[in-house]
Amino acid sequence: MITNNIIKACLEGKPSAQKVLYAHFLGYLYGICRRFSIKEQEIKDLMQEIYIEIFSSLSKFDPDKGDIKYWIKSIAIHKILNYQRKKGLEWVDRASLPESTSYLPSVNEKYDAEYLLQLISFLPDGYRTVFNLSVVDGYSHKEIGQLLNISESSSRSQLSRAKKLLQEKLLSMKT
């Protein structure tokens, strides 16, 4: 639990408090990086950037407006998107889409998180980013459009194609 005292001590630059906050969110942020398929060798630098941003912007965090966890997640996502933008997102055109599939995952099925991660790691960068932002992180298409500098309709179509690819992948794994 990150208390106001820890945040205050972080603002004062106390390493012991920074360590507590760092350790508390390490697994969560590492999971987000993996969800966006950041390469292992680049995760360290990216995580450092995220934490630097967190500590230096901590004064802007307002506990009344929400949980620090979601504030930290938004910072991490912005950093990851910046990173991907610099690297160049791989946007796949329509020609490489699979044929229509009929398989839908059952809502009652239990999937291991690692298995789900493996599934979305097969997606092209652009699809995976939009899928993560929309399905997992709950961003609207308008917000995704603003974040990725694409139109809302592009976001919708990217998500639709990502879902089709995932259906295809799930189907092939089933069989």
Add this chain to the structure above:
Amino acid sequence: MSKDPFDIFKEGLQDYHPKEIPSWLSWEENAEAIQAALPNPNSKKRRPFWLFLCLLLMGFVGLGSVYLLTSKRSSQEKANTPEVNEHSSSLSLPSTVESSKDQPVEDEATEENISLGSSPLSSPPVLLTLLPDNRVGEKSASISPSSPVETTNFIPTLQPLSVEAPFLLAPTGNIIPVKPWHTSIDLSNTQYWSLHLSGGATIFQPNYVLSSPEQDPASFEEELIGWSAALRMSRVLKSRLSLSTGVEIQRLRYLFKLDESFQVNLFRPNTPDTILINRTRRDTSIIFTDTIPGTRRILARQYNSHFRIAIPLLIGYQLTTPKWTQTLRAGPQFQLYRNSQGYTIIEEEGMVNIGKREAEEVGIILGLQAEYESGIEIAADWMILTQIGIQKSLGKWAYETEAGLSQKPLILYGRIGIGKRF
């Protein structure tokens, strides 16, 4: 309501914590790098120091000008006073002046009389009378052409002297101070309107949520000086309070700077390009070559601008003399803004327009404004104004940039202009 089958991803991944975290992500491994990049909590955030210096300088120049003009006029008035006495002493007063010394002086006139002791005029001592001008007018109006010449007749006779000297000779030979030549409004007792038109430089700090130059020295956005203009109408009340409103227009600009090259395929899907960016004064020229055999040079121009129209509702406190005015104002303002950014990418020689990307955001937000204004009167009820102020938007400019999400920008401005009282 049926559940989206893809919610399994949300449920499985939204709080995903990997079972194993690599040791190279431990605090001990990363603390040094993180702490080295953090700003010192005891040092304040970097601000455009030169801007504050400029604003300070403008303030000093304004106040200095006021001081110089005030002291110059004071010395002129002092220099003119003996001249009045000389004129007064050289006047040949009619006999009624002599006789008036025996007459009782009117009550009104005696209330504020000040004895000067000896005088160039004949005894009794000349009295300085602080009569308001309207009394002078009344006395003048009461003169009958048929009546014997009275001392009041000297008022119109001596009026031209007041152009040179700030005093009149009163009926009993008293000296009457009059209002300075350059204002027609009794500023201390009258409510009046004033209209101000001003323009000048503006700079803004976007207050990005994310990266800043300290953390990512190779990539950041740099604020540029923009411009602003304001038309303002004020109603000054007796209590020195003033109410102001009007229209302000601002155009703010910034540059996007990248001192690096990187792979990108934002503009041509599946075509990685290496972008080399050269910053020029007004735009950012981007030259990049693709990795397909052969080299292509492409020119891209990037622009980022903010245009705002604001309607302020300000309340102010005003210190006024006939020569200068100092006003502090503050209050809310309603801002209609339009943020634009975009790229225009054209292959060299204008052969192919590879891409054009534009984003525009329009909205209305509330802001706060505080301002200091110094005015120096240069002619009858005309003033030269110096304004320095600060504006803070209370709402976010929902505006995504390479450097992060802009929010609640801080705007500083300095303007000069003219003002008219009426």
